[in-house]
Amino acid sequence: MRIPSGLVPGNQPRCAWKSGPSLVVFRQLFIAGLSMMQVMMYAIPVYMTHEGIDPDMMALMRWASLFLTIPAVFYSALPFFTGAWAGLRARAPGMDLPVAIGIAAAFTGSAIATWRGEGEIWFDSVSMFIFLLLASRYLETAARRKSAAALERMQQAFPASALVVRGYPQQRETTLVAVNQLQVGDVILARPGDTIAADACLLEGVAELDLALLSGESRPQTFQPGQEAPGGAVNLSQPVLLRVARTTRDSTLAAITRLAEQAGQG
Numbered sequence: 001m002r003i004p005s006g007l008v009p010g011n012q013p014r015c016a017w018k019s020g021p022s023l024v025v026f027r028q029l030f031i032a033g034l035s036m037m038q039v040m041m042y043a044i045p046v047y048m049t050h051e052g053i054d055p056d057m058m059a060l061m062r063w064a065s066l067f068l069t070i071p072a073v074f075y076s077a078l079p080f081f082t083g084a085w086a087g088l089r090a091r092a093p094g095m096d097l098p099v100a101i102g103i104a105a106a107f108t109g110s111a112i113a114t115w116r117g118e119g120e121i122w123f124d125s126v127s128m129f130i131f132l133l134l135a136s137r138y139l140e141t142a143a144r145r146k147s148a149a150a151l152e153r154m155q156q157a158f159p160a161s162a163l164v165v166r167g168y169p170q171q172r173e174t175t176l177v178a179v180n181q182l183q184v185g186d187v188i189l190a191r192p193g194d195t196i197a198a199d200a201c202l203l204e205g206v207a208e209l210d211l212a213l214l215s216g217e218s219r220p221q222t223f224q225p226g227q228e229a230p231g232g233a234v235n236l237s238q239p240v241l242l243r244v245a246r247t248t249r250d251s252t253l254a255a256i257t258r259l260a261e262q263a264g265q266g
Contacts, residue, residue: 025079029138032076032131036124038068043124062114065123072127073107076134103130158232158253162197163189165241179248186244190235198231199251200242208237214252232256 042061046053053061080103083096106122106129113119163174168187179197182188187203190196196209208220211233220236223229228245232253248254 025134025138025141028076028079029131029134032072032127032134035068035072035076036127036131039065039124039127042068059117062117062121065121066111066114069107069110069123069127072130073103077103077130079137080130080133099133158248159195159197163191165189168203168241182244182247184244184247188242188244189239190242191239192235192237194235196229196231196233196235196242197251198244198248199228199246200231200244201228202226203241203243205238205240207235207240210234210236214256 042065046058046061077100080096080100083094084100087093087097103126106126109119110121110123110126113121159179161176162179162182164177164182165172165174165187167173174189182198188197188200190207202223202225204225206225207223207229209223209229210220211217211230213234214230214232229242230253231246231248231251
């Protein structure tokens with residue numbers, strides 16, 4: 001039996017997902033967190049003091065808060081400003097635009113109040129706002145990375161080919177075909193270690209199937225003749241014959257993969 005060209009199992013396409021959170025994002029998050037903590041050291045005494053603070057000390061704390069907020073605004077908040085500018089250029093502004101406007105307005109107003117020596121300042125709110133937004137984006141990116149890795153594992157679980165028994169039950173010779181050529185009603189042979197290419201009804205043999213990728217169940221499940229085995233399950237026992245109930249495109253694994261893709265794009 002010769003494997004036709006293009007049906008080598010290892011040559012399956014992979015997802016073109018971006019990698020996880022970069023070092024730059026982590027640095028921006030770290031700088032924003034450090035700036036927030038330092039600014040809060042000056043803001044908390046103001047909130048807790050009811051008798052007032054010496055004007056010279058208050059001015060010093062304002063200027064210190066200003067300089068400590070600058071790294072958060074001009075470095076950590078760069079993703080919001082660049083995203084807002086890109087949205088404006090594309091005439092499709094997104095959520096980065098109001099975020100960037102809020103950060104710029106609060107920082108500018110606080111800087112003017114510090115220069116004049118009067119008025120309210122919001123350096124603590126600005127630095128905290130930047131830190132919390134970056135932290136949420138960092139966690140979201142990490143979650144997307146895990147989702148992308150799981151999706152890639154599912155896509156790699158699809159076999160590139162399947163063994164079809166054309167003359168069943170009179171003949172038992174197998175033909176290697178691409179999984180996208182499988183039709184409902186085809187009889188396929190699943191050998192030990194093979195991944196079932198499509199949802200199929202078990203015809204002959206008792207199968208021990210690994211459903212970990214589909215359901216998370218770690219223990220093999222026993223399937224008797226007449227039961228339907230989901231596509232993507234791995235045969236761990238003896239060779240078994242199955243009749244295709246749904247094509248690979250409509251299989252259980254394909255449905256799970258589509259849901260994972262939609263979740264990753266949402």
